[in-house]
Amino acid sequence: MIDRIEESxxxxxxxxxxxxARECKTIMDVENLxxxxxxxxxxxxxxxxxxxxxxxxxxxxxxxxxxxxKDDPFFR
Numbered sequence: 001m002i003d004r005i006e007e008s009x010x011x012x013x014x015x016x017x018x019x020x021a022r023e024c025k026t027i028m029d030v031e032n033l034x035x036x037x038x039x040x041x042x043x044x045x046x047x048x049x050x051x052x053x054x055x056x057x058x059x060x061x062x063x064x065x066x067x068x069x070k071d072d073p074f075f076r
Contacts, residue, residue, distance in 0.1 A: 001030065 005021045016033055024030045031044035041047040 005030075005034065 002021050009018050020033055024033060028044050036043050036047050
């Protein structure tokens with residue numbers, strides 16, 4: 001995932017120094033460095049709180065189809 005961030009660094013307006021990506025050791029680190037600020041969240045916890053579906057999942061009453069990208073870096 002860090003490799004992909006570095007590959008994209010020159011084509012996307014990131015608001016952090018390139019070398020900061022290599023300091024990330026966890027998904028939380030990446031989300032605090034990249035995801036939260038790019039999408040306007042205060043931090044990863046703010047992102048989780050506002051985007052979580054945990055409080056809605058129990059109301060799903062029909063079968064669901066889950067689609068994900070074949071190249072999703074979380075599921076390789």
